[in-house]
Amino acid sequence: MQNPPADLPDSIEDLKAIIARQADAFTVLQHSLADELAASRQELAAAKSGLQLKALEIEKLKLTIARLRKVAFGKSSEKIHREIAQLELSLEELESEASGDDDPVALDHPDASASITGETSLPEKRKRRALPDHLPREEVRHEPQGDCPHCGGTLKQVGEDITEILDYVPGHFRVIRHVRPSLSCRSCESMVQRPMPSLPVERGMPSAHLLAHALVSKYADHLPLYRQSGIYARDGMELSRSLLANWVGKCASLMR
Known part of the structure; x- marks a missing residue:
């Protein structure tokens, strides 16, 4: 148990005034912390929204590339192949940007499906794939x-x-x-x-x-x-x- 400070006044009124000032300071601090918490939540929501948008863009590009590959024939095939190449480059940049903070183990399992619906689930324990036996x-x-x-x-x-x-x-x-x-x-x-x-x-x-x-x-x-x-x-x-x-x-x- 801590001893009370020796410089406290003996007057009850003075003690009440000190308590009131401390209560006011605590209220100000509480409001400040609440504002910081609200700002942090907004930043987190914005970050999650940005990740979801990148994931949606990646899926959209993959679908577009797959659709173009199905029609890549005939006189316009060269133009379509050029368009596919440009989309592949855009997809590479998006996937590179989205992977900077990935789980290190997940880097060797890039094709695992990821939920972008906001629902969370327990991560599965994944084993890193073995390297081919034919390599020296x-x-x-x-x-x-x-x-x-x-x-x-x-x-x-x-x-x-x-x-x-x-x-x-x-x-x-x-x-x-x-x-x-x-x-x-x-x-x-x-x-x-x-x-x-x-x-x-x-x-x-x-x-x-x-x-x-x-x-x-x-x-x-x-x-x-x-x-x-x-x-x-x-x-x-x-x-x-x-x-x-x-x-x-x-x-x-x-x-x-």
């Missing part, structure tokens, strides 16, 4: 150095964690396998393991080399993402335009 693997081991940091005892391996990252070197893909052995101290049974190196897309599959290649191809070489997707598919690596757009958006948010 390069293993990078992150071994703990020295003895047990807690007691100085000898360490023995009891397991390991493996994280596969999709990398790109000029001409082909490869997979970087980050192997982090789990070691146990023979003396105090403490567990020791080196941390995972920092990745440009947290818990995502792309390496910095692959992201740099996609960005340079798009912005320096003017190669749209849907064309990059087709090139990668011929190399045996299916990377959809939506997935590449998500990665581009994530890179943009990192560089802000």
